[in-house]
Amino acid sequence: MQFQITNEFIQQIEQLIVQRDGLAIKELLKDFHFADIAEILEELKSDEATYVVKLLESDITSDTLMELDEDVREKILDRLSPSEIAGELVEMDSDDAADVIGELDRDTQIQVIDKIDDDELAADLVELIGYDEKSAGGLMAKELVQVKETWTVAGCVREMRRQAKNVTRVHSIYVTDKEGKLKGRLSLKDLLTASEKAHISDVYIPKVDYVTVHTEGEEVAKIMKKYDLEAIPVVDEEGVLVGRITIDDMVDFIVDEAEKDYQLAAGITEEVEADDSIFRLTRARLPWLVLGLLGGLGSVFIMKYYDDAISEYAVLFFFAPLIAAMAGNVGVQSSAIIVQGLANDIIKGSLLNRLLKEVGLALINGIVLGGLVVLFGFIAGFDPKVTLSVAISILAVIIVAALVGTFVPIILDKRGIDPAIATGPFITTSNDIFGIFLFFYISKLILGF
Amino acid sequence: MQFQITNEFIQQIEQLIVQRDGLAIKELLKDFHFADIAEILEELKSDEATYVVKLLESDITSDTLMELDEDVREKILDRLSPSEIAGELVEMDSDDAADVIGELDRDTQIQVIDKIDDDELAADLVELIGYDEKSAGGLMAKELVQVKETWTVAGCVREMRRQAKNVTRVHSIYVTDKEGKLKGRLSLKDLLTASEKAHISDVYIPKVDYVTVHTEGEEVAKIMKKYDLEAIPVVDEEGVLVGRITIDDMVDFIVDEAEKDYQLAAGITEEVEADDSIFRLTRARLPWLVLGLLGGLGSVFIMKYYDDAISEYAVLFFFAPLIAAMAGNVGVQSSAIIVQGLANDIIKGSLLNRLLKEVGLALINGIVLGGLVVLFGFIAGFDPKVTLSVAISILAVIIVAALVGTFVPIILDKRGIDPAIATGPFITTSNDIFGIFLFFYISKLILGF
Numbered sequence: 032m033q034f035q036i037t038n039e040f041i042q043q044i045e046q047l048i049v050q051r052d053g054l055a056i057k058e059l060l061k062d063f064h065f066a067d068i069a070e071i072l073e074e075l076k077s078d079e080a081t082y083v084v085k086l087l088e089s090d091i092t093s094d095t096l097m098e099l100d101e102d103v104r105e106k107i108l109d110r111l112s113p114s115e116i117a118g119e120l121v122e123m124d125s126d127d128a129a130d131v132i133g134e135l136d137r138d139t140q141i142q143v144i145d146k147i148d149d150d151e152l153a154a155d156l157v158e159l160i161g162y163d164e165k166s167a168g169g170l171m172a173k174e175l176v177q178v179k180e181t182w183t184v185a186g187c188v189r190e191m192r193r194q195a196k197n198v199t200r201v202h203s204i205y206v207t208d209k210e211g212k213l214k215g216r217l218s219l220k221d222l223l224t225a226s227e228k229a230h231i232s233d234v235y236i237p238k239v240d241y242v243t244v245h246t247e248g249e250e251v252a253k254i255m256k257k258y259d260l261e262a263i264p265v266v267d268e269e270g271v272l273v274g275r276i277t278i279d280d281m282v283d284f285i286v287d288e289a290e291k292d293y294q295l296a297a298g299i300t301e302e303v304e305a306d307d308s309i310f311r312l313t314r315a316r317l318p319w320l321v322l323g324l325l326g327g328l329g330s331v332f333i334m335k336y337y338d339d340a341i342s343e344y345a346v347l348f349f350f351a352p353l354i355a356a357m358a359g360n361v362g363v364q365s366s367a368i369i370v371q372g373l374a375n376d377i378i379k380g381s382l383l384n385r386l387l388k389e390v391g392l393a394l395i396n397g398i399v400l401g402g403l404v405v406l407f408g409f410i411a412g413f414d415p416k417v418t419l420s421v422a423i424s425i426l427a428v429i430i431v432a433a434l435v436g437t438f439v440p441i442i443l444d445k446r447g448i449d450p451a452i453a454t455g456p457f458i459t460t461s462n463d464i465f466g467i468f469l470f471f472y473i474s475k476l477i478l479g480f
Numbered sequence: 481m482q483f484q485i486t487n488e489f490i491q492q493i494e495q496l497i498v499q500r501d502g503l504a505i506k507e508l509l510k511d512f513h514f515a516d517i518a519e520i521l522e523e524l525k526s527d528e529a530t531y532v533v534k535l536l537e538s539d540i541t542s543d544t545l546m547e548l549d550e551d552v553r554e555k556i557l558d559r560l561s562p563s564e565i566a567g568e569l570v571e572m573d574s575d576d577a578a579d580v581i582g583e584l585d586r587d588t589q590i591q592v593i594d595k596i597d598d599d600e601l602a603a604d605l606v607e608l609i610g611y612d613e614k615s616a617g618g619l620m621a622k623e624l625v626q627v628k629e630t631w632t633v634a635g636c637v638r639e640m641r642r643q644a645k646n647v648t649r650v651h652s653i654y655v656t657d658k659e660g661k662l663k664g665r666l667s668l669k670d671l672l673t674a675s676e677k678a679h680i681s682d683v684y685i686p687k688v689d690y691v692t693v694h695t696e697g698e699e700v701a702k703i704m705k706k707y708d709l710e711a712i713p714v715v716d717e718e719g720v721l722v723g724r725i726t727i728d729d730m731v732d733f734i735v736d737e738a739e740k741d742y743q744l745a746a747g748i749t750e751e752v753e754a755d756d757s758i759f760r761l762t763r764a765r766l767p768w769l770v771l772g773l774l775g776g777l778g779s780v781f782i783m784k785y786y787d788d789a790i791s792e793y794a795v796l797f798f799f800a801p802l803i804a805a806m807a808g809n810v811g812v813q814s815s816a817i818i819v820q821g822l823a824n825d826i827i828k829g830s831l832l833n834r835l836l837k838e839v840g841l842a843l844i845n846g847i848v849l850g851g852l853v854v855l856f857g858f859i860a861g862f863d864p865k866v867t868l869s870v871a872i873s874i875l876a877v878i879i880v881a882a883l884v885g886t887f888v889p890i891i892l893d894k895r896g897i898d899p900a901i902a903t904g905p906f907i908t909t910s911n912d913i914f915g916i917f918l919f920f921y922i923s924k925l926i927l928g929f
Contacts, residue, residue, distance in 0.1 A: 321852065
């Protein structure tokens with residue numbers, strides 16, 4: 032049931048755009064979902080996409096614009112006049128409109144807000160763009176259904192009919208006192224089943240989860256996920272209800288966070304997608320490769336330092352990539368588990384317990400892998416002393432790598448640094464160097480070169 | 481505003497459990513959210529946790545049980561009788577109840593279902609556990625508000641009041657024909673604003689996104705995310721409405737998927753958490769380490785094959801870990817971007833374009849990194865011919881590694897295999913071997929040993 036774009040379809044649209052056949056394009060896209068139209072626009076050149084945006088009704092294009100990749104949206108907005116942008120914004124939810132305004136330069140922002148006739152919306156937008164993008168204030172929307180505790184159920188239903196027109200989806204009805212301070216919430220179900228004459232104060236639920244405008248987005252996501260909330264009200268410093276965040280906006284936030292962690296682990300510093308430009312992809316990837324190169328050069332020096340051994344124990348040097356790979360793999364495994372645990376708040380218990388567990392785990396893995404090396408050395412007919420020092424080194428390297436992988440993210444997290452940054456090439460590279468150094472150090476002790 | 485467990489609090493609870501002081505425990509936990517009670521139970525021993533579950537009202541414990549880690553829940557359920565389990569299930573949404581039953585062994589399943597008095601619920605559960613866990617049928621709940629197209633708005637409101645009692649949150653009202661086939665949907669807003677005498681057939685929206693019971697969970701998540709849906713109806717083969725999936729259940733699913741991809745990339749085969757047992761963590765991690773070890777042993781053989789060169793060009797061997805690290809890092813970067821792109825359906829354009837882009841990107845990175853190596857070799861006073869072969873090898877290795885990292889996931893995806901499996905140690909290991917082989921092959925061509 033999902034729509035699939037074909038090259039033929041894009042060519043057909045492009046041809047109609049060249050012919051400036053607006054009617055035919057409108058007819059063609061009539062029954063399309065805005066998310067599908069967004070996919071089509073991303074395949075077109077910016078001026079073609081802008082033509083389509085101007086052509087279609089703004090209740091469709093406003094949703095379409097929100098679905099677009101930020102880069103594509105930016106290029107289209109650049110080609111629209113302030114009043115055309117304002118026309119799109121009034122059709123959007125206030126949180127989306129604020130996001131779009133936030134992407135414009137200062138001058139355009141002022142011109143666009145000036146063109147918005149609805150003074151309340153304009154004021155809401157000015158308020159929203161004042162908050163940090165990643166805080167609850169920056170994530171919330173102003174649209175919500177709000178009733179006073181003194182009202183009756185019948186009055187409440189009347190008022191809701193009025194307010195509901197501005198709200199795409201009714202999640203919860205929030206109850207406030209005279210000053211607008213959040214007192215509790217009311218479910219639609221309660222409202223449907225309560226007597227018409229009852230007062231809101233008799234039927235509302237006084238317990239309600241909420242966040243303040245300054246709560247960080249990550250924290251909001253955690254609370255909503257933990258308590259299974261579909262929407263959460265946002266209050267200001269005085270406890271006055273100022274907005275609400277819905278779970279669908281958090282889904283994107285949560286997925287973005289998870290993807291960012293994954294990309295960092297893979298050694299990609301900024302959020303990029305497969306279809307970003309070569310320049311942007313290089314900027315995201317090259318720094319980590321340079322770090323890896325420096326690490327590699329470090330191990331060149333370590334081996335050069337021990338090069339006396341090469342005449343007698345050349346095989347030792349053949350094992351260096353294996354040792355480095357083991358150290359890197361173990362470090363990435365340990366750190367990935369810790370980073371996810373930190374993100375989900377499940378790193379409990381004392382540091383000592385964690386230390387013992389990691390050492391235990393590393394011992395098991397190290398003994399198995401060391402044993403395999405001994406077996407391999409025996410079959411391949413290597414000098415048993417060399418095989419033994421490789422096996423013992425693997426055991427030691429795995430323990431050290433696991434500890435580095437575990438504690439570097441924990442320490443970073445305690446210092447308020449995103450631990451995900453440590454999982455990727457950073458851990459791999461430092462473990463490569465540690466590993467090779469430890470390997471030659473232990474081998475020298477055993478073989479005595 | 482989030483609750484934080486302290487050790488003192490856990491000790492207090494444990495003491496009350498030892499004293500079998502049920503009243504005091506009830507009083508202590510009275511105002512707690514079920515998600516917080518779940519956190520507390522996870523800190524207790526299984527028999528202590530079971531005591532608390534039996535003590536509290538099942539409308540709370542049923543939610544609490546759903547919040548628990550599967551392992552913890554299993555241990556508690558083992559200690560409950562079939563009728564105690566049935567008592568918890570009747571308080572749950574049908575999708576959750578089906579998940580819990582799915583975790584029981586066959587005999588207990590039959591006994592528990594036998595103890596459920598509500599025949600409709602029992603039949604629903606038998607239906608739900610028949611579906612694949614990861615399909616829409618396995619993910620859906622049976623609770624929904626369903627009206628017939630022939631009803632009036634007033635009749636519909638009456639019927640909704642009745643149905644709403646079984647539904648925790650009303651998302652959408654689904655409209656069906658006489659046979660129960662899905663015809664469209666109705667928003668609460670439309671219902672609030674329509675005339676009481678109007679017929680549903682006049683006010684409902686005939687366009688509705690839906691999935692069938694056999695649609696895969698991943699596909700459901702994509703559709704809901706793309707079209708910003710909070711709930712989606714599920715139909716059977718005949719188009720009869722049989723359930724609905726809400727976005728809050730998909731949030732867990734989406735996050736789990738993202739975390740699984742991340743763990744696979746880090747070389748962890750099954751979903752594990754930091755607080756899982758050492759045995760389970762070993763089982764998840766050791767296979768990838770063995771794979772890495774085999775790769776490392778492969779490179780031992782490659783270097784042994786070229787060991788004639790060691791007397792004249794020992795430095796070459798010192799560079800082997802660097803080459804392997806570069807190949808591994810580039811491969812992981814390329815594959816992570818492709819895997820995420822595939823997961824989000826944004827890998828568009830022809831394979832040729834992607835090939836050209838990856839080669840271009842690899843050329844830029846390779847030239848920069850090769851240049852740095854030449855600079856380093858010059859400063860460190862290495863043989864210029866050796867430095868040159870390292871630099872040229874890096875360029876070649878990066879191009880090959882990028883191509884492997886890009887195309888292995890694409891090929892796996894085309895064959896219906898989860899491409900995430902390729903991002904981790906699998907790509908790293910094969911790129912390590914390719915890299916080292918290519919390095920010595922090219923060096924031999926240049927240096928002629």
